[in-house]
Amino acid sequence: MDDESRSRAEFPRIHELRDLLPRELPEGVRFPALDNTIYEFPPKRRFFQGVERDLEQLDAVAWVALRAKMPPLLKKHRTRVWEPLYDALNEAKGYNHLTRIGCHAVHFIPTAEGMKTPDLGALSPEGGKVLCDVKTVNISDIEVRRRREGGVATIADQLEDGFFRKIQSDLARAKTQMVTYAQDIPTRKIAYVVVNFDDGLHEYVDRYRVQIEQFMAANAVAGLETAFDIKDAFDSARGPASERPSR
Numbered sequence: 001m002d003d004e005s006r007s008r009a010e011f012p013r014i015h016e017l018r019d020l021l022p023r024e025l026p027e028g029v030r031f032p033a034l035d036n037t038i039y040e041f042p043p044k045r046r047f048f049q050g051v052e053r054d055l056e057q058l059d060a061v062a063w064v065a066l067r068a069k070m071p072p073l074l075k076k077h078r079t080r081v082w083e084p085l086y087d088a089l090n091e092a093k094g095y096n097h098l099t100r101i102g103c104h105a106v107h108f109i110p111t112a113e114g115m116k117t118p119d120l121g122a123l124s125p126e127g128g129k130v131l132c133d134v135k136t137v138n139i140s141d142i143e144v145r146r147r148r149e150g151g152v153a154t155i156a157d158q159l160e161d162g163f164f165r166k167i168q169s170d171l172a173r174a175k176t177q178m179v180t181y182a183q184d185i186p187t188r189k190i191a192y193v194v195v196n197f198d199d200g201l202h203e204y205v206d207r208y209r210v211q212i213e214q215f216m217a218a219n220a221v222a223g224l225e226t227a228f229d230i231k232d233a234f235d236s237a238r239g240p241a242s243e244r245p246s247r
Contacts, residue, residue, distance in 0.1 A: 003036040011038075011048050013055040013063070017089075020070050031085070054092040062095055065108035087136045091119050093229055094134035094192040098122045103130055109181075116177045124188055131182060132190040133174035137166055139198050157204040159197075159211050167193070167212075168219060175224045191221075194229040205233045 008015045011034070018031055038045050058066060069088045091108070098106045103122035109131075111117055120132040140162070174191040182189075197208060212228060220226075 003039060004034075007034055007038055011052045014048060014052055017067060017070055020067065051089065054089070054096060057096050057099070058092055062106065062108055065110075066092060066095075083136075083138055087134075087138075090136050090194045090229075091134045093194060094120050094132050097192050097227055097229075098130065098132055098190070115180075116173075118174070118178050118181055128188055129182070129185060130188045130190065131178040132192055133177055134192045134194065135170040135174055136194045136196070137163070137170065138196050142198075155199040155204070157207050159208055164215050164219075167215070171221045171224060171226060175221055178224075188225070189223060190225045190227065192227050192229065202231050202233050205230060 015034060018034060021031065038048060055063070055066075066088065069091075070085065095106055095108070098120060102125040104125075106120060106122040109117050109119060109121050118131040118133040120134070122130040122132070124130050140160075170193065171191050175189060178187065178189045195212075197205070199205075199208075202208075209228075209230060212230075216226060
């Protein structure tokens with residue numbers, strides 16, 4: 001079996017996504033190289049294994065819904081053209097979080113014209129309505145430029161104010177979307193936040209977690225549960241991440 005056949009057998013859903021996209025992607029759009037480097041570079045393989053595990057847990061209907069989101073994202077012109085692709089994949093993490101906490105009938109909510117909708121809906125173990133919106137905190141503009149142009153990274157062990165403003169803004173927007181969508185129906189509202197630090201190795205993640213927990217304790221959003229998806233230290237390429245829920 002050659003490397004491509006081996007890769008397709010081990011990562012079928014990742015390949016299915018890549019096959020949906022044009023062979024020549026628009027400028028600025030990246031998709032991980034599905035070639036022999038998967039087996040030559042073990043951290044890369046572990047990363048793919050984590051992504052595949054996230055995707056394979058989706059049922060058939062959910063997989064079709066998530067898969068359909070990929071090609072349209074290429075038509076959106078943004079400064080970071082590639083990030084919407086990865087942000088959409090993170091919605092699988094939110095789906096899996098809902099199933100882990102005992103929800104059933106978990107599904108992706110179709111987008112509505114002219115309206116921002118939550119990403120996921122479900123029923124709680126008790127049968128109540130649940131909504132979940134997945135937010136991704138990506139690396140800063142400064143770190144984007146450094147990785148593109150090269151240079152030595154200077155990583156601090158303290159998160160900057162801009163990071164927390166982003167968290168606060170994302171949570172407020174998530175709640176607004178869910179309140180608008182649910183209208184007056186009693187609904188459990190969950191924000192699932194995937195965090196990518198400038199510190200690519202997450203070397204200071206234990207300190208960051210403490211800072212995030214302290215911030216959330218002082219700035220909790222009423223009526224909103226929040227679960228943070230944060231990779232462990234030196235775990236930037238392993239895939240599955242630890243979760244620290246808060247309310």
